[in-house]
Amino acid sequence: MAVPVLTIDGPSGAGKGTVSRLVAKMLGWHYLDSGSIYRSLALAVSKQGIDLADEAGIVKAAEAMRLEFECGEELTVRLNGQDITAEIPLESTGNRASTVAAIPEVRRVLLKKQRDFKQLPGLVADGRDMGTVVFPEAPFKVFLTASASERAVRRYKQLKEKGIDANLVQITNEIEERDRRDRERATAPLAMASDALFLDSSDMTIDSVVEEILNLVRKG
Numbered sequence: 001m002a003v004p005v006l007t008i009d010g011p012s013g014a015g016k017g018t019v020s021r022l023v024a025k026m027l028g029w030h031y032l033d034s035g036s037i038y039r040s041l042a043l044a045v046s047k048q049g050i051d052l053a054d055e056a057g058i059v060k061a062a063e064a065m066r067l068e069f070e071c072g073e074e075l076t077v078r079l080n081g082q083d084i085t086a087e088i089p090l091e092s093t094g095n096r097a098s099t100v101a102a103i104p105e106v107r108r109v110l111l112k113k114q115r116d117f118k119q120l121p122g123l124v125a126d127g128r129d130m131g132t133v134v135f136p137e138a139p140f141k142v143f144l145t146a147s148a149s150e151r152a153v154r155r156y157k158q159l160k161e162k163g164i165d166a167n168l169v170q171i172t173n174e175i176e177e178r179d180r181r182d183r184e185r186a187t188a189p190l191a192m193a194s195d196a197l198f199l200d201s202s203d204m205t206i207d208s209v210v211e212e213i214l215n216l217v218r219k220g
Contacts, residue, residue: 004029004122005138006217007130011179011190012094013151014144015201015209020126021071022210027124027217031071032117034127034134035097037110039088040067040079042096052096055103062100062109089158091166091174098178102185107133128182131193140217141196144209148176150202 006029008020017033024031041058044065050057070076077085087093100106114134117123125134131141146154152172159166182190192198197216201209 001120003118003120004140004217005118005135006122006124006140006142006213007135007138007193007196008124008126008142008144008213009128009130009132009190009192009196010142010144011128011146011151011175011182013155013175014146015154015206016126016144017075018206019144019201019209019213020124021075022206023213023217024071024124026210026214027122029122029124030117030119031069032114032123032125032127032130033069033075033077034114034125034130036069036075036077036088037067037114038097038101039093040077040084041065041106041110042093042100043084043087044079045100046093046096052099055105058100058103059105059109062106067113086162089155089162090164091155091159091171094178095174098181102181102187104187107187128190131196132191136193139220141193142199142213142216143192143196144199144201146200146202148172148179151175 008016010016021031041062044061045058048061050061066080068078077088131138152168152175155171156166156168199209199212
């Protein structure tokens with residue numbers, strides 16, 4: 001029996017994580033947060049003192065890292081048994097993740113780990129190249145975005161709520177720079193699949209975004 005896959009791609013801060021977890025819960029499907037996979041690797045690299053220019057060292061860390069995901073009200077991520085959930089959303093982690101994700105061999109190593117999440121009754125895959133590279137055969141694809149300014153405000157509020165010091169102007173600049181790097185990188189750049197549903201969430205509620213996506217799946 002074919003395993004149905006729903007891919008939700010888009011830039012950082014567009015609400016993919018929240019929306020994807022809600023959709024997965026409502027459908028009763030498995031959930032893959034590919035962004036956490038790359039952010040976890042970025043943390044593994046940092047904790048092991050591996051230089052970002054040491055591609056061989058980063059690939060070795062990717063092959064060795066052990067990840068566990070618990071998807072409840074919030075996503076819990078464990079790296080080699082250590083809870084790293086609080087470190088995942090940091091801007092510094094995101095910037096390192098964008099750098100390691102641009103290494104072709106790293107993407108090859110982590111590609112299989114991502115595809116292993118494809119199990120019955122179905123999978124909701126959240127990322128930046130889920131519908132174009134990881135699951136190009138997926139029957140359901142969404143590209144979820146929002147303006148850079150709106151995404152910066154969302155991230156700023158998220159960090160402040162967690163008690164993390166944040167600067168809105170700095171976050172905006174970092175998001176715009178990361179968008180540019182992700183669009184221009186040679187390997188698996190951020191791009192919308194030709195058969196994806198485009199959703200701009202700048203002026204949409206989470207509930208309305210979720211309903212649009214559920215309707216896509218229900219229509220088959």
